[in-house]
Amino acid sequence: MQLPREVKENKLLLAGGILILGFIVLALLAPAIAPYDPNDVRIEDRLLVPGEHHLMGTDGFGRDILSRVIYGTRYSLTLALVVVAINLVLGLVIGAVAGYFGGLVDELIMRIVDILLAFPNIILALCIVGILGPSIQNLIIALVALGWVGYTRIARGLVLSIKEQVFVSAAQALGGSHTYIIARHVIPNVVPPLVVLATLHVGHTILSIAALSFLGLGVQPPTPEWGAMLSEGKEFIFTHPHVMIFPGLAITLSVLAFNLLGDGLRDVLDPRTREMVRV
Amino acid sequence: MTGMIIRRLFIAVFVMLMASFLSFSLLFFAPGNPAEVIIRQQTGLDPTFYEIELFMEQHGLNRPFLTQCSQWLYLIARGDLGVSLRTGEPVLEEFAARFGATLELAVTAVTISVVIALPLGIFAARKPNSLFDHVTRIAALAGISIPDFWLGLMLMVCFALVLGWLPCFGYGTLMHLILPATTLGVGMTASLMRLMRASMLEVLHLDYIKTARAKGLRETVIIWKHALKNALIPVVTVLGMQFGHLLAGAVVVETVFAWPGIGKFLIDSIYARDYTVIQGFVLIIAAIFVLVNLLVDILYAWLDPRVRYVKERGVNPVATPERS
Amino acid sequence: MTFLHIHHLQVYFKSADGMVKAADGVDLELKAGETLALVGETGSGKTVLGLAITRLLPKTAVVRGDIWYRGQDLLALSQDEMRRIRGREIAMILQNPLSSLNPALTIGEQIAEALQEHRGLKKKEAWQKAGEILERTGIPTQRARNYAHEFSGGMRQRVMIAIGLACEPALLIADEPTKGLDVTIQAQIVALMYAVTKGISPPRSMLLITHDLGVAAELADRLAVMYAGKIVECGRTREIFKNPRHPYTRGLLDAHPSNGLKAIGGFSPSLINLPPGCSFHPRCKQARDRCSNACPPMKKIAEDWEVRCFYA
Numbered sequence: 001m002q003l004p005r006e007v008k009e010n011k012l013l014l015a016g017g018i019l020i021l022g023f024i025v026l027a028l029l030a031p032a033i034a035p036y037d038p039n040d041v042r043i044e045d046r047l048l049v050p051g052e053h054h055l056m057g058t059d060g061f062g063r064d065i066l067s068r069v070i071y072g073t074r075y076s077l078t079l080a081l082v083v084v085a086i087n088l089v090l091g092l093v094i095g096a097v098a099g100y101f102g103g104l105v106d107e108l109i110m111r112i113v114d115i116l117l118a119f120p121n122i123i124l125a126l127c128i129v130g131i132l133g134p135s136i137q138n139l140i141i142a143l144v145a146l147g148w149v150g151y152t153r154i155a156r157g158l159v160l161s162i163k164e165q166v167f168v169s170a171a172q173a174l175g176g177s178h179t180y181i182i183a184r185h186v187i188p189n190v191v192p193p194l195v196v197l198a199t200l201h202v203g204h205t206i207l208s209i210a211a212l213s214f215l216g217l218g219v220q221p222p223t224p225e226w227g228a229m230l231s232e233g234k235e236f237i238f239t240h241p242h243v244m245i246f247p248g249l250a251i252t253l254s255v256l257a258f259n260l261l262g263d264g265l266r267d268v269l270d271p272r273t274r275e276m277v278r279v
Numbered sequence: 280m281t282g283m284i285i286r287r288l289f290i291a292v293f294v295m296l297m298a299s300f301l302s303f304s305l306l307f308f309a310p311g312n313p314a315e316v317i318i319r320q321q322t323g324l325d326p327t328f329y330e331i332e333l334f335m336e337q338h339g340l341n342r343p344f345l346t347q348c349s350q351w352l353y354l355i356a357r358g359d360l361g362v363s364l365r366t367g368e369p370v371l372e373e374f375a376a377r378f379g380a381t382l383e384l385a386v387t388a389v390t391i392s393v394v395i396a397l398p399l400g401i402f403a404a405r406k407p408n409s410l411f412d413h414v415t416r417i418a419a420l421a422g423i424s425i426p427d428f429w430l431g432l433m434l435m436v437c438f439a440l441v442l443g444w445l446p447c448f449g450y451g452t453l454m455h456l457i458l459p460a461t462t463l464g465v466g467m468t469a470s471l472m473r474l475m476r477a478s479m480l481e482v483l484h485l486d487y488i489k490t491a492r493a494k495g496l497r498e499t500v501i502i503w504k505h506a507l508k509n510a511l512i513p514v515v516t517v518l519g520m521q522f523g524h525l526l527a528g529a530v531v532v533e534t535v536f537a538w539p540g541i542g543k544f545l546i547d548s549i550y551a552r553d554y555t556v557i558q559g560f561v562l563i564i565a566a567i568f569v570l571v572n573l574l575v576d577i578l579y580a581w582l583d584p585r586v587r588y589v590k591e592r593g594v595n596p597v598a599t600p601e602r603s
Numbered sequence: 604m605t606f607l608h609i610h611h612l613q614v615y616f617k618s619a620d621g622m623v624k625a626a627d628g629v630d631l632e633l634k635a636g637e638t639l640a641l642v643g644e645t646g647s648g649k650t651v652l653g654l655a656i657t658r659l660l661p662k663t664a665v666v667r668g669d670i671w672y673r674g675q676d677l678l679a680l681s682q683d684e685m686r687r688i689r690g691r692e693i694a695m696i697l698q699n700p701l702s703s704l705n706p707a708l709t710i711g712e713q714i715a716e717a718l719q720e721h722r723g724l725k726k727k728e729a730w731q732k733a734g735e736i737l738e739r740t741g742i743p744t745q746r747a748r749n750y751a752h753e754f755s756g757g758m759r760q761r762v763m764i765a766i767g768l769a770c771e772p773a774l775l776i777a778d779e780p781t782k783g784l785d786v787t788i789q790a791q792i793v794a795l796m797y798a799v800t801k802g803i804s805p806p807r808s809m810l811l812i813t814h815d816l817g818v819a820a821e822l823a824d825r826l827a828v829m830y831a832g833k834i835v836e837c838g839r840t841r842e843i844f845k846n847p848r849h850p851y852t853r854g855l856l857d858a859h860p861s862n863g864l865k866a867i868g869g870f871s872p873s874l875i876n877l878p879p880g881c882s883f884h885p886r887c888k889q890a891r892d893r894c895s896n897a898c899p900p901m902k903k904i905a906e907d908w909e910v911r912c913f914y915a
Contacts, residue, residue: 115294120527127557130549241436248429256424486702494717495690508707
């Protein structure tokens, strides 16, 4: 595959990219790779320590942990990507509106964004799920309620700078409606940097989802989502700690993968002015 | 600078109004009739139709939405956030009683983070791409990737169970504080270190550092006086924003370690469907937020003379420094 | 013993596309009390020379040769020894006063600290002295408590000069002190520079790096013209202006507005892929075969006048 040299040389990007690819493969090929059915309850085999039949041992219901971890990839990744995608779109639209129309609309939106920017998403998410009831839909709603805010600020900035450029005035001169201009000219130029931001957020989102599920407010057992698995395994922590080790490691690794990717992307995109010297 | 403060206060009030409105509306999104839910909470029995009607009459729940809303706003203004459905105590009091514990945890975690992360970041920036730098960067990357609740549990297994050095749960002594504070602090230390390093590296490449070198100043003076003062600016702002993450982390950590702070109480209230507490806490947290934001803004203005200048005179600040 | 003697200086930078030869065998002499202007286009290597003398080049630079200052080879000194010379004996006034001043410290502080470091003054004395220096450079003493962004471009340049003068250095290296300033302000700065070099007794030595021939004409006793990392002509300012011998120098003078603004054809060469032979030959009207085959050495054509050209 033809990649720019900078991409190939950046170890972070490579490491992150490979790991993520690995997770995606696991997610897609789960039924083929997992040795057991993740929901197969076998009480007689419960709480087995990692051994030859069960590489990661079994949980409180006798289910094979390795299989559950592999299937868990599907839930964590998909959910995180869905949430991030929605946040991106929402943030993009709201930011674009703010930047494009300017004036009072802009001022108002940005003031709200300023304050919301640092508000802990999780706390509100907890409360929303707490009130609406735990389910996947509510989880998504909860995480999206404040999640779009980070993208808005950047989207608005980009839109402002693009607005000044000639091709937008040209489109306006040709009589394009506002919606048309935003959709065809502004947005395609704003999306790429936001995607970079999104990569950095996926890791954080995976952590949020896991945390909420751990608290019983996200994905519900018996679904093999990593956070939910940790929630179930909580009661065995002192007697059979192995139940908790592997799902936690899985979370850490997947988040690490996205963070590596995000860091690598940031390095690559940063203009290499440091090596230039003015003569 | 007073002009800026007043403007911020206005916005703060506006935001609080919005937050109040939203938190009040939350209850109306709950599945089922709020009255039914509350009665079931309090009595533990399924309410009859009559009981529901009576309750709604008594508490004015059958009045139009906006009327109830303004009633809520009026009560808040008087400091009355309602009563917990579980304990029967005023929500505000429940919060106040436990806030100290959370503060203790948070302050310890922040102190540990700052003390460890800032120097590490500075030293890493002094010798970029050295072994020290690589090791700390990887450690920091791992630090922000670990789920805090899992870390807490793993630490518990390790130090309390296996080694028996520290207690797992509870509150009271310094020993009880160590594990939760460390758990909370890890993520923060990691991200702070990364930020400090990045900020320092940026500053060290700027032209005015070259001037300082041309003057023949010592390296220590250049780093700790010239570079640091500028490099700290973005770090401080982030510290203020980290406050939010701190609170979020506290919720989880308190639950894991059974630390009697507002986080644990909130979770317990959520499990118990104690709606008044949920509503009230959201509001209080929003208020604290707004306050902290304001303080950070002020601190930022004090640190960066250029910002002070802008706010006071409404003039455009000078162009950002160029890299050399 | 010459005051400053740069001997066969080579400064190369490794880059992704090859070796950048910013300075390729530079020989230069400066006498005590004299002002030498180093003139050339942007990208000719002038600033690099200044940075090489003060050893402020990035670690990626490869430096060969010697730089003799009052009998000491600056390139052979330890980091600490060099640090003590910087600011105290040799002061470099960097370009871009806009970004070269620390925005978080008052300008008074930035002057005082040099005094505290090199002259061992206590804080109070240092501040007092700083105020005096500011007055000398035309800035009211009270403004020592102000920050860089509170000054205009011309004032900031004065601050940079004040910082340079703080410890009364024997050698001042001024890098483009008039760049980006209004013509009237430029005149003021030039007057100031004259006052602090020739206006004192004994006069202070200065290496003036500039692309502005007018400024060079007013301040410099001698002129060194630099092209593509090499000195192509070096001699007394007045003589060179009257009758420039190197084609490039002639071109520079002809390009001046008062002489008709005639441009030199062609483009500045890349410092990575220099033309073979004489670096200027592709743009030279008098170029002959010999010029593309060999690089001309510096030829002495008169007392204190050297030219790097076969046919000068």
